[in-house]
Amino acid sequence: SYRKGGYHAVRIGDQFAGGRYIAQRKLGWGQFSTVWLAYDTSTSAYVALKIQKSAAQFVQAALHEIDVLASISDGVDVNSKCVVQLIDHFKHAGPNGQHLCMVIEFLGDSLLRLIKYNRYKGLPLNKVREICHCILIGLDYLHREHGIIHTDLKPENVLLISTIDPAKDPVKSEVSPILERPEGSINGGVTSLIEKKLKRRARRAVAKISGRTASIGGTEDQKSVRNLDGIDVRCKVVDFGNACWADKQFAEEIQTRQYRAPEVILQAGYSFSVDMWSFACIAFELATGDMLFTPKVGQGFSEDEDHLALMMELLGKMPRKVATAGAKSKDFFDRHGDLKRIRRLKFWPLSKLLVDRYKFSQSDAHEFSEFLLPLLDFVPEKRPTAQQCLQHPWLRGTESNEKNESSVENVGVGMSNLKIK
Ligand code: ATP
Ligand code: MG
Ligand code: MG
Numbered sequence: 474s475y476r477k478g479g480y481h482a483v484r485i486g487d488q489f490a491g492g493r494y495i496a497q498r499k500l501g502w503g504q505f506s507t508v509w510l511a512y513d514t515s516t517s518a519y520v521a522l523k524i525q526k527s528a529a530q531f532v533q534a535a536l537h538e539i540d541v542l543a544s545i546s547d548g549v550d551v552n553s554k555c556v557v558q559l560i561d562h563f564k565h566a567g568p569n570g571q572h573l574c575m576v577i578e579f580l581g582d583s584l585l586r587l588i589k590y591n592r593y594k595g596l597p598l599n600k601v602r603e604i605c606h607c608i609l610i611g612l613d614y615l616h617r618e619h620g621i622i623h624t625d626l627k628p629e630n631v632l633l634i635s636t637i638d639p640a641k642d643p644v645k646s647e648v649s650p651i652l653e654r655p656e657g658s659i660n661g662g663v664t665s666l667i668e669k670k671l672k673r674r675a676r677r678a679v680a681k682i683s684g685r686t687a688s689i690g691g692t693e694d695q696k697s698v699r700n701l702d703g704i705d706v707r708c709k710v711v712d713f714g715n716a717c718w719a720d721k722q723f724a725e726e727i728q729t730r731q732y733r734a735p736e737v738i739l740q741a742g743y744s745f746s747v748d749m750w751s752f753a754c755i756a757f758e759l760a761t762g763d764m765l766f767t768p769k770v771g772q773g774f775s776e777d778e779d780h781l782a783l784m785m786e787l788l789g790k791m792p793r794k795v796a797t798a799g800a801k802s803k804d805f806f807d808r809h810g811d812l813k814r815i816r817r818l819k820f821w822p823l824s825k826l827l828v829d830r831y832k833f834s835q836s837d838a839h840e841f842s843e844f845l846l847p848l849l850d851f852v853p854e855k856r857p858t859a860q861q862c863l864q865h866p867w868l869r870g871t872e873s874n875e876k877n878e879s880s881v882e883n884v885g886v887g888m889s890n891l892k893i894k
Pocket of ligand 1: 500501502503504505506507508521523557577578579580581583629632711712714
């Protein structure tokens with residue numbers, strides 16, 4: 474993809490926006506861009522630099538993302554709103570074309586990595602609560618103050634607020650380029666100090682990595698989990714490439730499969746409440762380590778049909794009115810509101826699932842399902858708003874922290890197992 478219209482190749486130490494930003498290391502990449510840790514020489518802070526591919530459709534997509542980000546980054550007290558902030562944007566010309574670049578605040582690992590670090594066993598419920606609280610603040614801000622629907626809420630798109638000093642963070646992948654970086658390509662002053670620091674830790678990292686055999690997994694993971702231990706977990710919603718306004722929508726098919734709301738599958742129109750559905754899926758995944766719905770194509774039925782069947786097995790039969798209201802309803806349901814091609818459903822209610830499969834205590838299971846089930850209402854209008862959800866007693870469960878501790882033991886997991894301090 475590093476060709477005309479594609480990614481821009483970056484070398485550590487490359488300068489952007491007339492020397493204001495200096496690339497430090499790669500943070501990640503996606504279908505549209507590569508994202509770099511960069512040093513902002515004008516504010517002496519680290520930022521994330523998202524460099525978009527250069528072909529016309531990517532430029533278009535970046536303009537849209539900038540549009541959304543700029544509108545939500547505008548206003549007082551945005552930092553407390555749990556959505557990522559746009560700092561700057563500019564064009565950068567390279568051998569592969571003109572790339573739109575977004576400078577966004579530097580954040581930490583995604584919730585997906587957090588779930589992985591915890592070996593897909595689920596986080597302690599008090600951590601789940603804290604994360605849920607943050608996401609809801611973000612959603613409430615987007616929905617109520619901006620009329621924006623995120624439309625792609627999933628663990629990958631919620632990043633923890635980095636408590637790591639990038640200058641001390643162990644170098645993960647781009648080790649050698651730091652050492653290879655040509656001398657003198659960086660303006661002096663503060664940055665040269667940072668550079669020295671980076672070089673030193675790069676050398677340490679090289680030594681560490683080269684002294685180690687094939688298996689890298691375990692120890693790195695445990696370290697990151699330890700980093701979270703005892704920290705107030707805070708996070709921010711990111712990736713506004715697919716966001717839309719409730720009154721200005723662009724696509725009929727939205728959301729990543731597993732987090733997709735029923736009305737989207739049925740093409741019955743959507744609004745803010747699709748984000749609330751995805752939010753409930755995330756909350757479940759944080760608490761159990763498993764995705765709530767993982768539909769698959771089967772013999773004689775599609776992924777969509779399996780998805781609808783899984784929903785009904787967990788939540789009960791879809792009201793006929795809802796089932797038959799979408800443009801695609803006829804593909805899946807008969808006129809009675811029964812699935813045409815999947816006739817026998819095995820009902821397994823949420824609270825029973827939490828107890829049976831995930832070994833929740835009865836009371837934890839009960840309280841958590843009371844929180845989740847209204848969000849998973851088949852009738853979109855009945856789902857609580859983010860604002861209403863923030864009032865839910867489950868989120869204010871700090872007084873029952875003792876119970877949470879015991880539930881962690883019941884689940885037989887929690888980060889306590891991974892403590893290496
Ligand atoms: P997608 O295909 O998911 O739409 P994309 O090209 O739009 O990808 P992003 O998802 O925005 O790119 O970012 C790619 C990756 O870069 C993220 O998954 C994350 O690992 C990392 N990243 C993005 N933004 C930040 C940030 N602000 N701080 C730290 N890392 C980030
Ligand atoms: Mg993404
Ligand atoms: Mg994106």
